Amino acid sequence: MTAGPTGYGAAMTTALITGATAGIGAAFARRLASDGHALVLVARQSPRLDETARRLREEFGVDVEALPADLAGEEGIAAVEARLADREAPVDLLVNNAGFGQRGGFLKVPVEDELAMLRVHVEAVLRLTSAAAVSMRERGRGGIVNVASVAAFFARGTYGASKAWVVSFSRGVAQDLAGSGVRITAVCPGFTRTEFHERAGMDVSGVGRPLWLSAQEVVDTALRDVARGRVVSIPGWQYRTLVGLGRLTPSRLAERISSRSGRKYRD
Template sequence: MTTALITGATAGIGAAYANRLARDGRDLVLVARDTERLAASAAELTARHGVRVETLTADLATEAGIEAVEQRLRDGDRPVDLLINNAGFGHRGTYLDVPVQDELDMLKVHIEAVLRLTTAAVPGMRERGFGGVVNVASVAAFLPRGTYGATKAWVVNFTLGIARDLAGSGVRLQALCPGFTRTEFHQRAGMGTSSIPGWGWLTADRVVDDSLRDLARNRPLCVPSKRYRAAVTAARLLPPGGLGKISNTAGRDYRKP
C-alpha cells in the first residue's frame, strides 16, 4: 500500500485530496497547524476508509515546521510515494497594505516550503523508480496578482522545470492551477466573495479529480475546467495586465466578508 503526505490537509483542497486518496486505499500523512483538527480528520478517514492515517502538526511558515516535514519525507523506512504541497494562504490587502512580515511568511510557505519538501521527497522516489509530487499553484500564476500571484508563478515554473529534469525517472510532477474554489481560503484571509459570479466557482472534489486524472496521464500542468483553461490561454495571449484588473477585483474583494 502506498502512502501520500498532504500539507494543509484539514480543509479545502487538502481535505478533498485526503478523502479521495483514502477512498482509493492509500495510507496518509496529514500535515497542518491545528492538532485537534488533524486528529479529528484522521479518525474520520480511518473509520470511513480503513486506511492508516498519521498526523504531523507543523507550521510551514516556520523553520521548525518545514524541518519536521522534511524529516518525515526522508524516512526511508516509511516511504512517501505521493507528496501534495497544498498549504497556502492569501492576503486581503494590496501591496503596501500588507505587513512585510506577512509577505515573507507567504514566501516561506508558498516557495521555500515547496522547494524544500519537494527536494526532501524526490530522491527516495527516484531511487525507488516511482512517485509523484503535486504542487498546488493557482490560475493567479498567469496574472499580475502581487506576491500571491508571483509565488504561484514560481511554483508553476519550478514544477515544470523539474518535471523535465526528472523525465524517465518514474517520478511524476504536477503544477495544479485551480481557479476560484469553494474552500475556507477567502474566509481565512478576510476576503469577501460577492463579486465572484456563481459560474466561476469550482468544488474541491472537482479540482482533486482533475488533478489525479492528469497526474495518472503524466501531465505536468493541470488547470481544472474548460473555462479556466480558456482564461489561462487568454492571459498568455493578451498583453501583460490584460486580465489582471479583473482578477484583482474578483479575487480580492476588500469589503467585509
C-alpha cells in the same frame, strides 16, 4: 509508472498531504483514503488534525498518521522533510497544498506576513519537493502535486508571484526528473468552494456561479493529469479558457483586468 484505479499510479501506497484539514487538502485526503491508500496528514492545528485523522481511519479503514507542523517556520518544514526522507516508511505521493491568501494589496499587508507567505508557498514547496524526489528517484517511482493557482498566470502581487514560481519550478523539476519514474504536476485551480476566502477576509460575493469549482473536481482533475503525465493541470473548462485567452491578451490589459478582480484567487 502505470496508471491504476486511483488515477495516478497503481504502485503508490502512501500519500503525504500538507494543509490537509480543510479545503482542497481535505478533499485530497478523502479521495486517497477512499482509494485505500495510507495517509500522512500535515497541518498546524493539532486538535483538528487529530480529529480529521480519526474520522478517515474509521470511515475508510486506512492507516492515517497525523503530523502537526507549521510550514511558516523552520521547525515545521524540517519535521516534514524528515518524514519524507524516512526510507523505512516511504511516501509515494506528496501533495504540497498548504497555503494562504492576504487581505489587501502590496504595502497594505505587513512585510512579515508577505515573507511568511513566501516561506509556505516557495521555500516549503522547494524543500519538501526536494526531500520527496530524492527518495522517489531511488525507488524509480512517485508523484508530486504542487497546488498553485490560476493567479499564477496574471500579475497579482505576492500571492500570484508565489504561485507563478510554483508553476515555473514544477516545470523545471519535471524536466530534470524526466525518465526517473517520478512525476510532478502543478495544479492551478480558480475559485473553489472552501474556507480559503473567508479565512483570508476576501469578499467574493461578486463571483458568478459558473466560475466556482468544487474541491473534489480540483482533486479528480489533478490526479487524472498526474496519471497522464501533464505538468500543468488547470481544472475547469472556464479556467482553461481564461488562461488561454490571457496568453493572447496584451500584458498591460491583462494586468488591468487582474487588478480589477482584486485578491480573489485561491489556492
